[in-house]
Amino acid sequence: MDWDPHPGQLVVCVDDDYQNELGIKEIVLGHVYTIRAVTDPDELFAVLCGRPLDEPGVMLVEVHRPSSPDLGETPFGAYRFKPVDDKRLEVFRKAQAPTDEVPA
Numbered sequence: 334m335d336w337d338p339h340p341g342q343l344v345v346c347v348d349d350d351y352q353n354e355l356g357i358k359e360i361v362l363g364h365v366y367t368i369r370a371v372t373d374p375d376e377l378f379a380v381l382c383g384r385p386l387d388e389p390g391v392m393l394v395e396v397h398r399p400s401s402p403d404l405g406e407t408p409f410g411a412y413r414f415k416p417v418d419d420k421r422l423e424v425f426r427k428a429q430a431p432t433d434e435v436p437a
């Protein structure tokens with residue numbers, strides 16, 4: 334992985350090839366999420382979730398998964414996301430910002 338996730342960081346989903354045990358997609362390709370927490374790489378979660386053993390997990394502000402009494406909330410693999418490009422985000426924010434100008 335070529336980036337370090339951190340709480341508060343905006344990320345875009347690049348891999349939504351996952352459904353929970355009820356067959357519901359919890360994340361959507363192309364949607365932007367906010368990292369709520371980052372977990373250390375965990376071999377058990379990696380094996381259960383099919384993610385690389387050395388990848389951290391991320392929990393998202395927008396998605397709260399049910400917690401297991403023994404394991405807590407299962408994080409998503411960080412490999413499913415990439416950071417939002419701050420330069421591109423700034424261009425988008427400027428384009429969406431209100432303006433005092435009145436169109437002629």
